Amino acid sequence: MDQVIEQANALGPLAMATIKALIVIVIGWTMAGMVARAIRKRVNASEEIDNTLGNFAASIVRWAILLIVLIAVLGLYGIEATSLVAMMGAVTLAIGLALQGTLSDLAAGFMLILFRPYKLGQYVDIGGTAGTVKDLNLFVTELVTPDNVQIIVPNGQAWGAIITNYSAHDTRRVDLVFGIDYGDDADKAMRIILDVAKADTRLLNDPEPWVRVTNLGDSSVDITARLWCNAADYWDLKFELTKAVKEAFDKDGISIPYPHTVMVQQG
Known part of the structure; x- marks a missing residue:
């Protein structure tokens, strides 16, 4: 390192400033990443603080350190902080016009963290x-x-x-629709659906399961089941109950009709 600096001194002040600037950038960039990771880890380790806040805080600190690194690098080239502030003030309007979308994203990021x-x-x-x-x-x-x-x-x-x-609340409602043939017993089909649903331990009893005939379709009598479960169980319960009800219908002689059209020919 000393040899590199001596060679830079031999080349002139500009080369020396460039070598120092590169060193500052490397060290600053490394420190920004290390500090951001440490803050993220520390904040996320607390059960009382949302992980979203930890990531956001780490992002702010990282960019703040990089800004300090930028000021330090410019200082190596003889641009003092006061001159930098004056220069930044002169180009603020131009940067604002050029980066309207970026500044909007920055402001929106704070709003997203604030209102969650x-x-x-x-x-x-x-x-x-x-x-x-x-x-x-x-x-x-x-x-x-x-x-x-x-x-x-x-x-x-x-x-x-x-x-x-979809994950804001602890519970969600699973809506299932089953179509049965017009010749089948609707009350029997509803009892089957309810029994199958209650046999699943993931079903919540509050609110109470709801099963009703909701539509008379072209080819089927439609029965809707509205069932509540924990949000994490939503998809598994939906898929497995669909299969279980179909199997129960097959066992008890309840048919699920295919869409069909009846042609009536008059003589």
Whole structure:
């Protein structure tokens, strides 16, 4: 290192400043990452603080350190902090016009943290884009789809969109619709659906399970079941009850008709 600095001194002040600037950038970049990771780990270790806040705080600290590194690097080239502030003030308007979207994302990031419409690990739909929230930082929200596809949503678009949070509440209602033949006993079919549902330990009894005939279709009598469960059990309960009811219908002679059309020919 001393040899490099001596060679830089031999080349002139500009080369020396460049070598020092590179050293400051490397050290500053490394420190920014280390401090951000430490803050994220420390905050997320607390059960009383949401992990979303830890990630956001780490992002703020990282960018703050990088800003200090930038000021230090400019200082090596003879640009003092006061001159830098004056220069920044002169170009603020131009930067604001050029980076309207970025500044909007930054402001939206603070709003998302303040009002918490979603948190890390929750499954949400943001303006028609659905996925599990993996990260929320100063500028973007990162979603991961069930088939492990990464989606980056700018915070400005997220804050301005309709947000549907499927994980906000501890419980969810599972709606199932079964069609039976017009010749079958609707009361018997409803009892079968209710018995199958109550046999599943994931079903919640409050609110009480609801099973009713809800529609007389072209080919079937439609029976709707509205059942409550813990949010984490929603999909498993939905899929497994659909299969279990079908098997119970087969066992008890309840038929699920195919759509069909009756042709009437007049002589």
